[in-house]
Amino acid sequence: MTVQTLPQAQSGPMRASFARRAIGSAFVLRISLIVAIFVALEIYGRMWADPAFMRPPTAIFDAFLTQILPEPKVIEALWMCVIEIAAAYALSIMFGVIVGLVVGASRFSRGAFFPIVLLLYAIPQVSLLPLVILMFGLGPAAKIAFGFSHGVFPIIVNVVAGMRDVKELHLRAARSMGASRADTVRHVILPHMVPSLFTGLRLGMTMTLLGVILAELYVSQGGVGYYTRVFAESYSPAPLFALIGCLAVIAILFNELVRIAENSLTPGKRRTRALKSSVKE
Amino acid sequence: MEGSSFAARSIQLSFVAIVGGAWYLASETGSVSRLFLPPPREVHAALSRLVETQAFWSAVLVTLTTIAKAFAMAVVAGIVVGYLVTRSKLLIKVIEPILSGMFTIPITLFLPMFILFFGIGTGSKVAYGATYAFFPIVLNTIAAFSKAEERYLRAARSMGANAWQQFRHVLLPGAMPVLITGLRIGFFICFASVLGGETISSVAGVGRNIALAAELMEPARMYAWILFVILTSVTLNMVVHSIENRVRSR
Numbered sequence: 001m002t003v004q005t006l007p008q009a010q011s012g013p014m015r016a017s018f019a020r021r022a023i024g025s026a027f028v029l030r031i032s033l034i035v036a037i038f039v040a041l042e043i044y045g046r047m048w049a050d051p052a053f054m055r056p057p058t059a060i061f062d063a064f065l066t067q068i069l070p071e072p073k074v075i076e077a078l079w080m081c082v083i084e085i086a087a088a089y090a091l092s093i094m095f096g097v098i099v100g101l102v103v104g105a106s107r108f109s110r111g112a113f114f115p116i117v118l119l120l121y122a123i124p125q126v127s128l129l130p131l132v133i134l135m136f137g138l139g140p141a142a143k144i145a146f147g148f149s150h151g152v153f154p155i156i157v158n159v160v161a162g163m164r165d166v167k168e169l170h171l172r173a174a175r176s177m178g179a180s181r182a183d184t185v186r187h188v189i190l191p192h193m194v195p196s197l198f199t200g201l202r203l204g205m206t207m208t209l210l211g212v213i214l215a216e217l218y219v220s221q222g223g224v225g226y227y228t229r230v231f232a233e234s235y236s237p238a239p240l241f242a243l244i245g246c247l248a249v250i251a252i253l254f255n256e257l258v259r260i261a262e263n264s265l266t267p268g269k270r271r272t273r274a275l276k277s278s279v280k281e
Numbered sequence: 282m283e284g285s286s287f288a289a290r291s292i293q294l295s296f297v298a299i300v301g302g303a304w305y306l307a308s309e310t311g312s313v314s315r316l317f318l319p320p321p322r323e324v325h326a327a328l329s330r331l332v333e334t335q336a337f338w339s340a341v342l343v344t345l346t347t348i349a350k351a352f353a354m355a356v357v358a359g360i361v362v363g364y365l366v367t368r369s370k371l372l373i374k375v376i377e378p379i380l381s382g383m384f385t386i387p388i389t390l391f392l393p394m395f396i397l398f399f400g401i402g403t404g405s406k407v408a409y410g411a412t413y414a415f416f417p418i419v420l421n422t423i424a425a426f427s428k429a430e431e432r433y434l435r436a437a438r439s440m441g442a443n444a445w446q447q448f449r450h451v452l453l454p455g456a457m458p459v460l461i462t463g464l465r466i467g468f469f470i471c472f473a474s475v476l477g478g479e480t481i482s483s484v485a486g487v488g489r490n491i492a493l494a495a496e497l498m499e500p501a502r503m504y505a506w507i508l509f510v511i512l513t514s515v516t517l518n519m520v521v522h523s524i525e526n527r528v529r530s531r
Contacts, residue, residue: 026374033375053397112289116296122518124469126477127488127510130495130503135317202385210387217392218481218492228393237397244390251386 052235060245063238068246077223078246081216084140085254088147089208096152096204097197100159114160121153125211129218138222143215150211151204158200162193198262205258209251319501328505344475344487347403351410352471356464359415363422370427377423384416389477396482403485406478414471421463425456461525468521472514 038057045056055063068074103113129146136142166189174184220229224247231240301321307313308320315323331337366372392409399405429452437451479488487510494503 026371029371029375030379034379108286108289111286112292115293122515123511124473124476124514126473126480127491127507129477129480130492131317131507134495134500134503206385206387210389213387213389214477214481217389232393232397235397237394240393240397244394247390248386251390252382255385 051237053237055238055241059238060241063236064242064245067239068242074227074243077227078243078250080140081143081212081224081247082250084143084147084216085208085212085250087140088144088212089151089205089254091144091148092151092155092204092208093201095148096155096200097159099152100156100200101163103156104160104163110160110164117153117156117160121157125149126214129214133215133219138219142219143212143223146215147208147212151208154203154207155197155200158196158203159193162196162200163189165196166192194266198258198266202255202258202262205254209254213247213251316498316500319504323501324504324508327499327501328508331502331505331509340485340487340490343403343485344479347406347479347486348410348472348475351407351475352414352468354407354411355414355418355467355471358411359418359463359467360422360460363419364426366419366423367426373423373427377420380416380423381420384420388413388416389474392478392481395478401482401484403483406475406483406486409478410471410475413474414467416467417470418463418467421459421466422456425459425463426452428459429455458529461528465521465525469514469518472517476510 042056042058045054045059049055099117102109103117104110125146128149132146132149133142136145170188170192171184174188179187216224217228219225224243227243228240231237231243304318305321308315308318319327366376388409391412392405395405395409395412399408433451433455434447437447442450475486476488479486480492481488483489487506491503491506491510494500494506
């Protein structure tokens with residue numbers, strides 16, 4: 001046994017330093033992996049793919065320049081999507097924070113109302129999509145409503161969780177040093193809530209995007225959903241992929257906005273840890 | 282649980298009673314159009330008519346089969362890929378941010394592509410549900426196995442554990458809680474995305490029937506389907522939680 005482990009122990013430090021250098025270039029490797037995937041898609045798309053289903057990335061970019069950008073109606077539909085996401089997210093933050101503060105205000109209100117929030121959160125909202133469209137019509141109102149109903153719950157839940165986790169010790173310390181109720185909220189509870197609040201805002205953004213996109217795709221008479229249907233039914237994948245790419249870029253930009261806000265508003269925490277953000281609960 | 286006091290319970294019960302009462306009053310007095318809100322008794326009648334039909338159960342079977350296939354694919358792919366990624370620190374650094382970045386984009390965006398590739402049948406829903414559920418499972422698998430404590434592994438090694446024993450007795454038990462959370466999240470994402478895929482574009486299944494009832498302006502039938510979905514999902518939630526607790530407490 002000792003004989004077996006000895007060579008490992010010797011090569012340990014050498015391997016570790018090599019690994020450290022390699023990890024330093026993880027970013028470069030990541031970018032080259034993504035580039036390699038695109039090159040592979042390009043080669044596959046040019047050589048073998050059926051043009052009715054799949055086009056190389058360059059053809060998709062070409063379709064973006066020729067079939068998406070010059071079409072004012074497509075651009076208008078995409079712009080509408082941006083407005084819907086922004087409106088739904090603004091409503092989610094407003095109601096999410098207010099309801100969260102009310103529910104989390106005391107041990108009693110949390111015990112009474114939090115189970116109701118969790119019960120509503122657990123409902124698979126997508127089953128309500130046809131009903132929401134029936135109620136709010138085919139226009140932007142339905143999409144904002146659906147995005148809001150998706151986005152508001154993670155924000156409520158995380159605001160409540162943030163208020164719950166304030167340490168009794170800190171509260172007592174603040175009180176014993178003569179802090180008023182307002183001082184306690186300003187200097188103990190709010191700073192403590194910030195990380196949890198931003199977890200909620202990040203998840204809320206993901207869910208708002210999901211809700212708006214679901215409603216957009218469901219309504220095929222107008223908006224982005226109309227164009228995805230037209231492109232898919234006419235077997236023209238290049239403009240379809242370009243349109244999906246535009247929506248993906250919109251989603252990425254909205255997510256980045258939240259991340260930038262988080263990084264600049266959270267004291268003492270410069271970067272969101274990727275691993276932490278990936279786990280939902 | 283904090284909500285166990287009598288006052289808290291009565292607030293929760295009265296919330297349910299108020300919602301139910303408001304539904305009854307608003308629909309029976311006709312102050313809300315019955316197109317949006319049919320009376321409870323009509324929904325009840327529609328539901329009891331629905332469960333007697335063959336079409337109901339075949340739609341449920343289509344959806345459940347789709348979910349099962351999609352989830353099985355996501356679990357296998359997610360755990361295998363996740364585990365392999367954690368075998369190297371470099372791979373984690375390279376691949377994990379790509380996966381977690383992709384997961385913040387709604388995969389729903391790519392639903393039209395799945396329908397283009399796999400047609401309007403169940404195949405596209407399986408692929409879509411599997412892809413969506415893959416992300417939480419693979420990310421939690423990576424998080425679960427990369428957190429393994431080096432000193433436990435070293436202890437196991439120094440006591441002569443072979444690779445399989447290290448995996449079975451150190452890595453796996455340590456990873457289990459986070460892994461299980463990933464499976465649970467993946468399952469409910471799979472459930473919702475299959476339903477959503479069916480609602481948006483399909484020819485069969487529960488989601489399709491909800492959309493169809495809405496298109497045909499049959500609110501009672503639509504509410505009956507929605508009620509069925511909600512009850513199913515609440516039941517599934519309870520089942521999954523009890524499974525999760527049992528696995529955790531072992």
